[in-house]
Amino acid sequence: MKNLSCLLVLLFCGLSAAQEDQESTQLPSSTLEDRLKLLESQVDHLRKKERTQVIFSAAAGGTGTIGPFNVDTTMIYKTVITNIGNAYNSNTGVFTAPMKGVYYFCYFYHAGGEEGVVLLLLKNGKRIVTTSDHKAEDKADNGGNAVTLELNEGDPVYVIMRSQTHVWGDDFGHTTFSGFLLSAD
Template sequence: MNFSTLLFVSLFCGLILAQDGVNAPETGKISKRHQCFPDMCKVLQEFHAMKQKLGVLETRLKNSENQILELQNIERTKVIFSAATGGNGALGPFNTDTTLVYRAVKTNIGKAYNQATGIFTAPVKGIYYFTFFYHAGGAQPARLFLMRNKQIVAATSDHSTSYDGADNGGNAVFLQLQRGDHVYVRLCAHTHVWQNDAITTFSGFLVGQV
C-alpha cells in the first residue's frame, strides 16, 4: 500500500467520524471516536513499518543484483594473446634498445596486444601472466627485458661464444597491472635474436581481476 492509499484511508476514516459527530448523539460520538481512531492509528503504524521493511528488502535486492552484474562482467572479460616476431633471419643488433614487434599473431582475445607496436595494454585492473622466449645465434650476445611501462620486471640473456652454434632462453612473470599499463619486450642494444613465425615469442593472459 502506497502513501496515496494510506492518505485516502485516513481521510475516509475522518469523514466517517465527522458524519457520526453530526448524526449521532453527543455521547455516541465520543464513544465511536474512542473506539475507531486508536484502531486506525495502529493500522497506519503497521503499514508504515511494513513500508520500511519493504524499502530495506528492495535495497538488499538491488545490491544483490549489482553484485551479480559485476560477477558477470568479470566472467566476460577474457584477455589472451600470443605472438611471434615473424620474418626470417637475425633481428638486430641495433645501436639502441629497441622494442620488439611481434607481428605474427597467433591469438589476441580481447584485442589488448597491438601487433603494430608490440605493446600490450591492460584493459582492466588485475593479475596477468606473461612469457617471452627467444632463439639466437651463439656468436653474438642476446639480451631481452620484459618491461612494465618503463620498469624492467624480468630478463633473459646469454653471452656470445665461439663454440655454441645457437642459444635459447626465456622467462615468465605474474604482474599486478592497473588499467592502461603497458607491457612489452625490449631488445638490448648490440644484441640480437632470430626471428620467424615460431621461435621468438611473447604471450600473456589475464589470470583474474582484483
C-alpha cells in the same frame, strides 16, 4: 562459477530473510526492492568479471635475424597467434592492461650464437625481468623468462632487445611474447 553459485545462494537467503523481516516488522516494499537491486547488481558484476578474458600470444615474425641494432629496441612481435581482448598491439609490440588485475607474462627467444642476446621485459618503462646469453661459438641459443605482475588499467608491458644483440624471427614461434589475465580486481 563457484562465486556466482555462492552469491545466488546468498541472494535467496537474503530474500527469504528480508521476507521474514518484512512480515515481522512490516518494512516498506521499497526497502526490499532496494536490497534486491543491490544483490542483482552484485551478481551482474561477478558475471562480467567471470567473462573477462585477456589472452595474447605473438611471434616475432620475419624470415631470419632481427638485429643487432645500435640502440635498445622494442621487440615487435608481428605474427599474432591469439589476441583475446585486443590488449596486444602488433604495430608497437606493447601490451596495455585493459583492467586492473594480476597478469602472467612469458617470453622466449631463439638466436644464433655468433651474437649475444639480451631481452628485458618492462612494465611502465621499468625493467622487471631479463633473459640473456653471451656471444659464443655455439650455433644456436634458446632462452626465456616469465613473471606474474600486478597491473593497473593502462599499464604497458613490453620487451626490449638491448643494442648489439639479436634474435631469430619467423612465423613458427621461435621467438614469442605471451600473457594473460589471472585475476581481475
